[in-house]
Amino acid sequence: MSKPPTQPPEINTVVAAVLAERAHLPGALLPVLHGVQDALGYIPPETVPEIARALNLSRAEVHGVITYYHHFREKPAGRNVLQVCRAESCRATGAESLLAQARARLGCDGAQHLSADGGHSVEPVYCLGLCASSPAVVLNGQLHARMTPQRLNALLDKTSSA
Amino acid sequence: MNAIKVFVSGDSAAVAVGADEVVAAIVAHCAARGLAVELVRNSSRGMFWLEPLVEVATAVGRIGYGPVAADDVPAMVDSGLLQGDGHPRCVGLVEELPYLKRQQRLTFSRMGITEPLSLSDYESHGGWTGLGAALTMQSDSIWQQVLDSGLRGRGGAAFPAGIKWRTVAQAQSEQKYVVCNADEGDSGTYADRMVLEGDPYLLIEGMTIAALAAGATQGFVYIRSEYPLAFKVFGEAIRIARKAGFIGPDILGSGKPFELEARLGAGSYVCGEETAMLESLEGKRGIVRAKPPLPALAGLFGKPTVINNVLTFAAVPLILQRGADFYKNHGVGRSTGTLAFQLAGNIKQGGLVELAFGVTLRELVFDFGGGTASGRPVKAIQVGGPLGSYLPESQWDVPLDYEAYATIGAVLGHGGIVAHDETADLAGLARYAMEFCALESCGKCTPCRIGSTRGVEVIDRIVMNRDRLPQVALLRDLCDTMVNGSLCAMGSMTPLPVLSALNHFPEDFGLLPEA
Ligand SMILES: Cc1cc2nc3c(=O)[nH]c(=O)nc-3n(C[C@H](O)[C@H](O)[C@H](O)COP(=O)(O)O)c2cc1C
Numbered sequence: 191m192s193k194p195p196t197q198p199p200e201i202n203t204v205v206a207a208v209l210a211e212r213a214h215l216p217g218a219l220l221p222v223l224h225g226v227q228d229a230l231g232y233i234p235p236e237t238v239p240e241i242a243r244a245l246n247l248s249r250a251e252v253h254g255v256i257t258y259y260h261h262f263r264e265k266p267a268g269r270n271v272l273q274v275c276r277a278e279s280c281r282a283t284g285a286e287s288l289l290a291q292a293r294a295r296l297g298c299d300g301a302q303h304l305s306a307d308g309g310h311s312v313e314p315v316y317c318l319g320l321c322a323s324s325p326a327v328v329l330n331g332q333l334h335a336r337m338t339p340q341r342l343n344a345l346l347d348k349t350s351s352a
Numbered sequence: 353m354n355a356i357k358v359f360v361s362g363d364s365a366a367v368a369v370g371a372d373e374v375v376a377a378i379v380a381h382c383a384a385r386g387l388a389v390e391l392v393r394n395s396s397r398g399m400f401w402l403e404p405l406v407e408v409a410t411a412v413g414r415i416g417y418g419p420v421a422a423d424d425v426p427a428m429v430d431s432g433l434l435q436g437d438g439h440p441r442c443v444g445l446v447e448e449l450p451y452l453k454r455q456q457r458l459t460f461s462r463m464g465i466t467e468p469l470s471l472s473d474y475e476s477h478g479g480w481t482g483l484g485a486a487l488t489m490q491s492d493s494i495w496q497q498v499l500d501s502g503l504r505g506r507g508g509a510a511f512p513a514g515i516k517w518r519t520v521a522q523a524q525s526e527q528k529y530v531v532c533n534a535d536e537g538d539s540g541t542y543a544d545r546m547v548l549e550g551d552p553y554l555l556i557e558g559m560t561i562a563a564l565a566a567g568a569t570q571g572f573v574y575i576r577s578e579y580p581l582a583f584k585v586f587g588e589a590i591r592i593a594r595k596a597g598f599i600g601p602d603i604l605g606s607g608k609p610f611e612l613e614a615r616l617g618a619g620s621y622v623c624g625e626e627t628a629m630l631e632s633l634e635g636k637r638g639i640v641r642a643k644p645p646l647p648a649l650a651g652l653f654g655k656p657t658v659i660n661n662v663l664t665f666a667a668v669p670l671i672l673q674r675g676a677d678f679y680k681n682h683g684v685g686r687s688t689g690t691l692a693f694q695l696a697g698n699i700k701q702g703g704l705v706e707l708a709f710g711v712t713l714r715e716l717v718f719d720f721g722g723g724t725a726s727g728r729p730v731k732a733i734q735v736g737g738p739l740g741s742y743l744p745e746s747q748w749d750v751p752l753d754y755e756a757y758a759t760i761g762a763v764l765g766h767g768g769i770v771a772h773d774e775t776a777d778l779a780g781l782a783r784y785a786m787e788f789c790a791l792e793s794c795g796k797c798t799p800c801r802i803g804s805t806r807g808v809e810v811i812d813r814i815v816m817n818r819d820r821l822p823q824v825a826l827l828r829d830l831c832d833t834m835v836n837g838s839l840c841a842m843g844s845m846t847p848l849p850v851l852s853a854l855n856h857f858p859e860d861f862g863l864l865p866e867a
């Protein structure tokens with residue numbers, strides 16, 4: 191029986207597979223970058239030359255696109271990713287204090303999204319489409335609305351002990 | 353005994369308040385009791401304050417319970433949930449709730465009723481009849497119907513959809529595109545998301561009709577990356593609809609092709625601007641293009657392109673099905689049809705309210721919304737997203753239609769309505785509007801890129817009372833420059849929330865009301 195994979199996926203293999211699947215699409219760059227980030231959690235800088243070559247773009251163009259869009263990461267995130275919505279509807283219901291609470295607890299701030307121990311990233315987002323039930327956060331891809339300081343602490347208790 | 357049908361929404365906003373846990377509890381508890389249930393994950397009614405809403409099919413209609421927590425489930429089942437019997441969470445017959453009953457659900461008629469990916473549900477609730485009608489028509493009668501209906505774009509700019517379609521139809525090109533703007537970046541809005549997740553075939557039908565009218569063979573739907581569930585459900589809907597022959601190489605045996613593909617954005621508000629969206633679809637940075645050329649003539653990959661918002665396309669099947677007049681008979685003046693008002697922010701009963709144009713904010717926020725969630729008085733209401741004005745109480749009785757709002761310097765945008773209670777600091781919100789503009793500016797125009805950062809600093813100085821009055825004059829000047837020197841509404845409309853906050857709530861900036 192083969193061992194379950196414990197190593198992170200091999201970067202070159204991932205990029206080759208994503209390119210094989212998506213490079214032919216018209217305007218393929220965003221779909222390719224999504225594919226790489228979905229598989230690896232970020233877009234390693236060393237993948238840029240290969241992506242550029244396959245799509246017939248310059249490295250500067252690929253790099254420019256990665257840095258233009260807030261969604262794309264050039265570095266791995268923390269093991270847990272907390273996104274707190276900062277847009278108006280959530281502001282009207284206490285989002286800013288939730289963000290401050292999370293940052294204070296995990297020791298990060300507006301400039302430094304990664305907590306000191308690398309366990310959490312705390313990032314702002316601008317609307318999750320849950321505005322009828324503000325405030326809203328996403329923790330590791332799970333949506334949570336009608337968030338309260340107590341519930342946020344309870345959620346972070348779980349990820350902090352895991 | 354037949355299994356009892358129980359409905360719990362799978363909409364993101366239901367899941368975000370625990371719908372999956374409620375489903376698990378219902379399944380487990382009914383299994384333990386030997387009760388047969390058939391659980392359906394339907395779309396959401398849009399009454400989000402009641403989510404998770406559990407509905408039970410009974411002889412008299414669907415009885416609802418909400419908001420339900422997983423812990424409530426055992427007691428609810430024991431007290432007769434499956435018979436639709438009383439429990440403190442019971443809200444009675446869902447369709448009799450005034451919040452729903454007083455709406456005019458045209459576009460959202462299936463919402464909360466059908467299973468999103470079920471083709472048979474869609475068909476048995478009137479689906480595909482608009483497309484069927486369109487397939488019997490010449491392309492120019494299709495866009496003529498849409499033109500006659502008075503339908504205007506629901507993404508914000510309110511441009512007549514029929515004119516756009518006609519322009520693309522009359523353009524000469526071997527390749528044309530239909531692009532749906534599902535970037536829905538405005539805070540306070542979620543109606544596009546509800547359609548993508550909850551009634552995806554409606555959008556597919558509307559876009560296919562647009563393709564027939566314009567002579568396009570390829571469509572794209574640009575969905576924001578903050579909506580992963582919508583992207584997944586909609587992608588699945590495309591596959592199912594194609595397999596069933598509603599789209600693909602031969603639309604319902606008509607010999608006409610239409611291929612559709614969903615694309616994911618990447619967290620950029622300005623990519624909701626249509627030309628920035630085209631750049632993004634082409635794989636580039638989302639920088640706004642100068643117009644002309646109009647996208648209708650030179651759009652995606654330089655080809656004639658119909659671009660509309662989700663709700664614009666979603667309004668079309670009914671127009672083809674019932675005729676332009678039917679649609680036009682709703683609304684006021686040149687604002688025809690219904691708008692999906694989306695109640696959000698500090699609101700007790702947040703949710704989707706589809707009504708003809710002409711309703712007032714007071715009716716929406718108080719009669720439907722029930723006032724604030726905090727129980728404190730409402731102070732300001734922002735209408736139309738982050739580029740919309742803050743309205744003080746004196747403006748809450750103005751009818752919501754495009755022209756009436758224009759006369760008070762406000763916009764309807766995509767229909768988002770965000771209530772703020774008396775604890776709101778309008779200077780802080782004005783500062784945030786500038787901050788957001790600085791963060792999201794595509795960088796092409798200096799007034800937008802640099803002016804927004806200056807705006808943050810100037811507002812800070814006003815609030816800290818450093819040279820307050822000259823700084824207020826400076827802020828007005830700066831806004832003037834942004835209005836006049838910006839290529840798109842990101843820069844030219846950020847002054848709307850900023851100046852409306854300043855003009856209507858001067859005391860929050862440390863000014864006397866008359867200053
Ligand atoms: C900064 C900015 C953001 C926009 N965001 C959106 C959006 O998220 N969704 C949308 O449909 N339109 C958005 N628009 C409007 C589009 O540019 C365009 O008018 C619309 O997609 C056309 O479709 P419609 O005529 O059906 O409204 C935005 C415009 C600007 C300037």
Ligand code: SF4
Nearest residue numbers: 794796797800840843
């Ligand atoms: S106004 Fe702002 S977002 Fe719009 S084109 Fe100019 S710089 Fe870009």
Ligand code: FES
Nearest residue numbers: 275280318320321
């Ligand atoms: S503003 Fe936070 S979810 Fe929309």
